[in-house]
Amino acid sequence: MNIPADLKYTASHEWVRSNPDGSVTVGITDHAQDLLGDMVFVENPVPGRKLAAGEECGVVESVKAASDVYAPLAGEVLAVNSALETAPEAINQDAFAAWMFTLRPDRPADIEGLLDAAAYRQLVESESH
Amino acid sequence: MPKTTVLNALHREMGAKMVDFGGWDMPLHYGSQIEEHHAVRRDAGMFDVSHMRVVDLDGADTRRWLRGLLANDVNKLRVPGRALYSCMLHPDGGVVDDLIVYYRGGDHYRMVVNAATTDKDLAWMRGQAVGLDVQIRPREDLAMIAVQGPQARERVWSVLPDARGVSETLAPFHGAAWGDWFIARTGYTGEDGFELMLPTAEAAAVWRGLHAAGVAPAGLGARDTLRLEAGMNLYGQDMDESTTPLETGLAWTVSLTDDRDFTGKAALQARGAARHQVGLLLLDKGVLRAHCAVHTASGAGEVTSGTFSPTLQRSIALARVPAAVQAGDEVSVVVRDKQLRAKVVSYPFVRNGQILIA
Known part of the structure; x- marks a missing residue:
């Protein structure tokens, strides 16, 4: 299973990358895309929207099912990857390259409260049993 | 323990993601169900449908018995090899199962029934055959591989050149015996192709040979999007024991006008x-799913099957709605708490690679 060590994760299967400018980039994990199968629609939050941690802020929909995407941290949406609207299959091809949106966290320290790669791996393995 | 077909290990070897389907461990896809879908529409794909049960029916009373058992009339089967699609009904008109029956000449018939309903079907048929000269033999020694797509027949002949003679002249919806095989020009995708019924011991070699000849292995995911585009019902989803063929788009398979009696006829009348x-074509963005509520000017309805159509690149569905709702009407469908707009269309949506709806 592909779980990069330099990223943080949520229990709802988002990945979070810390950027040098203090923002974070968010996508869904390889495990999540594998469960969902071929993606057909991606709905991103609107830039400028203020999100609470855990708030529903997007949707990824596959041939099989729709799944909500949740804000990993409280903050403001900076940019969205609009290329996913016309090429949602990019998530299937490389879930960690196909980012969904960037966020300016209200409290940068909150990122330390997310799961690290080892903890996320443990979560995924426990869910598959 | 889920049941497995003879090709189970081969599916895993070819990278299949497996799922439980009616108690059977079956391939959902081998990487991308959308690519598998396109392979069938544009070239050739193959499905392991060995979980479906071939049932041989023999005996002097078989035709008479089938004329009472099935809602469609087996007297339409005049020449050997001809196939007939039909529902088998309860006395109240509810659908026990849908099936295909092939006429094999003389007093010999072959039926193919759904996987999840096999035991129920056999019990029902045996109950209806008491006292008659009808032998009902489920053929668990046969595997079934559906090879579908515009290039499907050519690919089969490239792997099985000796099968060409017996199968080249088959018209659509006909089948022929080839040794202990049976080759039928039937399927569940809306494309040309064959359904091969063959001894289980030979199935893996044939699957490998077809794969080497460029036939894409395809799973239940693609099978569902293909059949839905082709406007074909799925038992247990679009119809079941609580619905009649007349409510589920299958009036064309029921003959009510002649003097033949069959189980369920009086109830249907x-x-x-x-x-x-x-059919529904979603106008807004999203994907229609089974059980979504449909609101129409004439009352409420329900989506029975819905998906994203890889050929149309938008969502389509089959829905059961009040009889007054007609093609061209606009309806609204509740999808994930949102009201989305959909257009009522006649189906099939896609046949032989061509989009049929505007």
């Missing part, structure tokens, strides 16, 4: 059809 099955 008495019940009529206050609801009917229509």
Whole structure:
């Protein structure tokens, strides 16, 4: 299973990358895309929207099912990857390259409260049993 | 323990993601169900459908018995090899199962029934055959591989050149014996192709040979999007024991006008059809799913099967709605708490690679 060590994760299967400018980039994990199968629609939050941690802020929909995407941290949406609207299959091809949106966290320290790669791996393995 | 087909290990070897389907461990896809879908529409794909049960029916009373058992009339089967699609009904008109029956000449017939309903079907058929000269033999020694797509037949002949003679002249919806095989020009995708019924011991070699000849292995995911585009019902989803063929788009398979009696006929005539099955094309963004509520000017309905159509690149569905709802009407469908707009269309949506709806 592909779980990069330099990223943080949520229990709802988002990945979070810390950027040098203090923002974070968010996508869904390889495990999540594998469960969902071929993606057909991606709905991103609107830039400028203020999100609470855990708030529903997007949707990824596959041939099989729709799944909500949740804000990993409280903050403001900076940019969205609009290329996913016309090429949602990019998530299937490389879930960690196909980012969904960037966020300016209200409290940068909150990122330390997310799961690290080892903890996320443990979560995924426990869910598959 | 889920049941497995003879090709189970081969599916895993070819990278299949496996799922439980009616108690059977079956391939969902081998990487991308959309690519598998396109392979069938544009070239050739193959499905392991060995979980479906071949049932041989023999004996002097078989035709008479089938004329009472099935809602469609087996007297349409005049020449050997001809196939007939039909529902088998309860006395109240509810659908026990849908099936294909092939005429094999003389008093010999072959039926193919759904996987999840096999035991129920056999019990029902045996109950209806008491006292008659009808032998009902489920053929668990046969595997079934559906090879589908515009290039499917050529690919089969490239792997099985000796099968060409017997199968080249088959018209659509006909089949022929080839040794202990049976080759039928039937399927569940809306494309040309064959369904091969063959001894289980030979199935893996044939699957490998077809794969080497460029036939894409395809799973249940693609099978569902293909059949839905082709406007074909799925038992247990679009119809079941609580619905009649008349409510589920299958009136064309029921002959009510002749003097033949069959189980469920009186109920169909008495019940009529206050609801009917229509196609839906989603106008808004999203994907229609089974059980979504449909709001129409004539009352409420329900999506029975919905998906994203890889060929149309938008969502389509089959829905059961009040009989007054007609093609061209706009309806609203509740999808994930949102009201989305959909257009009522006649189906099939896609046949032989061509989009048929505007």
